[in-house]
Amino acid sequence: MLGKLALAGIKNRRRDYLVLLAGLTMSAAIFYMFANLATNQAFLKANAAVSSANVIFGFGAVLLILITVVYIMYANSFLLSMRQHDYGLFMMLGATRKRVGELVFLETLILGTVATAIGIALGLLMSKFLVGFLLNMLGLHLSHLTAFYLPAIIATAVLYVGLFILASLFNLVKLTRTTVLKLLHSDELANQPKVKPFRQLVQGILGIVFLGIGYWALAAIKALQLLAIPVALVTITIGTYLLFRATILMVIRALRHTSWAKKHLNGFLLGQLNFRVHNYTRVLTIVSLLFAMALGAITVGSGYHRQLPMMAQKVGTYTVAVHNPTARQHKLIGQLHVAYQATYTQKRQGKTVYYNAAELQKQPVELRSYTNSGNLNDQKLYTESLQKFKKSGTNDLDFLSLALGKVGAYTPKILSAKQFTQQSGKVVTVTTIRVKNLQQDLVPLKKLNQLETARYSQPGSMTVGNYQNYEMMLAFFGGLEFIGYFLGIAFLAMLASCLMFKILSGAPGDKRHYRMLYKVGVRQSLMRHGIAKEIGILFLIPGIMGVIDVLFGLQMFKPLMAAPMSPYLGIGSTFLIFIGLYAIYYLITLALYWRIVLPQAPND
């Protein structure tokens, strides 16, 4: 009977349960996707060109587990906040604590198990399609990547079901310890946090000092090595927490005494925030850190994505060299945005390749000035007279690469036009093209290069033109790039859900407040705006802190992204996209909150 009642209770709130289930499912799916990558040793070995990738994955796994724990905690408190009243009612009707306890335990566990099962299935699908899609978009190929990986399934299932058993036990203990009356009137009592100016001042200063140490540690990663990361994590966490505690309440208090607070619902908004922010300090701290990590990971990932072509373009002169272009290759060349193009006729005989001086005169070969500074930005492209080129330019590696045989480069010789016509040998024309922007032409270049390498084999250790150079770098840094994007998206999804459930778990209690406001005659639109502001601020605080963390945190990647790359280059667009995704979470939370909290006007 009680089971039936409980089921009916769930039915009545099926939309809220759907939200909860969807959130948990997503979380399990993301975790599976991550575990699939992190536990797949073959994949790691094949792709971890950068030795730190392993460390990054390990770190990511620990963080993701921590987030998952926090996430399930909040999702569970959301569940409990929805059910408390019903459970109280059952007990009042005479159900024994033991019986209700069983019910709670089963309900939580069933919900969790279902969510985990669907989540793993979804994770499999997502691994198959989403990861493929992401790799495609980034133009990467990672070997040994499979969607179905049993150890990852086991890891996900064990972690989630384990956590849900813990959550069920927690609910059981909590419910059996609370009195029936408290359950029935579970609306939270407002505890007004006390403000102690001196203590808060100390907290604020300490907070800033800790943050300072954390940011310094990130910048000094060269000196501190791997130690920088844990040091920064701990100090920034403590610093953010203290700073939030010290400042947010003070600001709200100060605002409450202004005349702005006495307009419309502003006073109510501040009052709500005043006692919410105190409870939320921990969540806001965690979320701001996760926000920073997610944004940082995506920024670094996209930094590599955008800057690798740039970097590749700074090495060597031409982008591609095409020998005896076919019709198809001509068509592809037509699609390129050409900055400099030259076509030379070669005559290859023995180990020598002959060039026509007249052609070289007409289309001088571009050279790159290498300086000692090591800064690639100082190195300019130039051309020189034929005389000079004959003396030194023929040793240029890029020029030598225009005629590669099975064993290596042919020795170039420049003949006058007359001698050249008399010279015998195999005639090959070669077209060198330098594009304006490598990034822009990646698609035709890729095809062009495929066609070229299919026709002419070259020694494996050599690259011709900076497009091939780019492909080599991509193989090297691509893993890092992918990890960056993947971790970023995973963290974002988790952190925003954490915040969402924490906020939503307060909604049932808030319902009463809005009912009161409705009775007193507050317009619906005013209540909507008020809620939008309140939740907006709760999303904004960790967002701002997170952005600041990232701006400092990117220092850490300076050694990994040497000039002309820079972790700060072009971060604007990445930030915008990320903030856009974050805003979507805000809107979802807001819509759900509105639905739970706003009183329905009478219909006629």
Add this chain to the structure above:
Amino acid sequence: MTTNTVVSVSGLEKTYGKANERQYTALKGLDFTVDAGEFVGIMGASGSGKTTLLNMLSTLDTPTKGDVVVNGHDVTKMRGNQLADFRAQEVGFIFQDFNLLESLTAEENIGLPLALKGTPSKVMDQAIHEVAETLSIADLLQKYPAELSGGQQQRVAAARAIVHHPAILMGDEPTGALDSTSARELLDLLTTINTQQQMSVLLVTHDPFSASFCQRILFIKDGQIGSELRRGSQDRSAFYQGILNELGTFNE
């Protein structure tokens, strides 16, 4: 002024349930008026339709049939924001469970109706302090509802209900959650407000003691007005006896 009607109800009906379901009619054609400055009580047993009536008057619910005119506004014709604005400006409410916002201080709770109107903060401060003096809660303004006793909370709620000088003050069992001393204090205050500020008061209650503070009492039974009792020149205790007698025969 004295003969102006503040509330005029005619042919009011309320039926719950859809047309094809089993229907229940809570109000079956009510007619009555409340004059400006009157202190009217509405009595009836549980389920008699008292609360339904008050919900209609305060626009929290819409009638199935009939008209409700409050201070010249036909509330049955209003929609959405008009309804909210009407509640905010024309009516003051006192509820059984106080309905104070716990996250706001007493002062902020009282100021809410004025803040909704966009009153300048200086005018607001003055109005709050005036009404706080009247209800002798001036020293409680900085406290939160959780720090106040039930009686104090209800006085804060009363202050919130009258701070913006509404056309009518409606109370839904305002003494229901109070001890007898606090209840008497609150009723005395309501009487003071009624006489000093000439504010109309409509009190819904099933408690004869509370009702004895009114000038006129409407008895509702099964969705209809059964009888009416006027205090006239009687003193309160005599009127109280009168009410008890009426109730004794009314429910038979």
